[in-house]
């Protein structure tokens with residue numbers, strides 16, 4: 108099972124948490140596999156984790172910064188235009204699909220609340236991680252000091268190369284972005300920028316009040332390790348999707 112999924116050390120301390128980040132050949136890109144096939148993958152995960160989920164929730168991800176709380180009322184509703192899910196319902200798994208983007212798990216062990224966030228560069232730029240923490244504070248009384256955060260395998264600074272237009276968007280939002288950026292002169296007129304979005308999200312989490320010891324970042328770059336993980340930058344439109352799943356057991 109170790110070989111099949113990536114798991115965070117910090118969450119292993121909590122037997123009530125189920126956490127999975129899939130590796131190849133598992134692929135949940137619904138442009139490439141049927142819903143039926145995806146459901147079979149869900150069943151395999153349930154079997155591997157030896158747990159029967161009440162519900163496995165996904166959302167129609169749009170690189171937004173929208174957050175939805177899953178409760179009894181919307182448990183059977185399709186969630187659209189949403190890139191972060193929160194719940195305190197036991198047995199309800201929250202999933203996101205990614206290929207280079209980050210999936211960020213949040214867990215408040217005091218109030219027993221979990222979240223799963225899809226944070227690509229747009230989500231990071233629009234601080235979806237802060238929107239999620241704010242909602243956990245408002246609706247569940249979570250204290251950021253208690254929240255555990257895990258950033259999944261995702262594209263590293265080594266491979267997240269952007270042009271000046273994207274760099275300037277980050278610079279406008281985060282005037283200190285140069286602390287997280289390197290640049291390379293390709294020729295006299297062209298500069299490429301390499302932004303460390305993992306460290307940027309870590310910075311945002313700490314600024315929101317999380318303890319550094321409660322944050323775990325996967326060192327894996329999905330593009331460098333495209334043999335193991337789906338990577339959009341490595342495979343472009345042919346790329347499959349990795350599935351991240353977190354759930355609270357009863």
Ligand SMILES: [Zn+2]
Nearest residue numbers: 265266328331
């Ligand atoms: Zn890399």
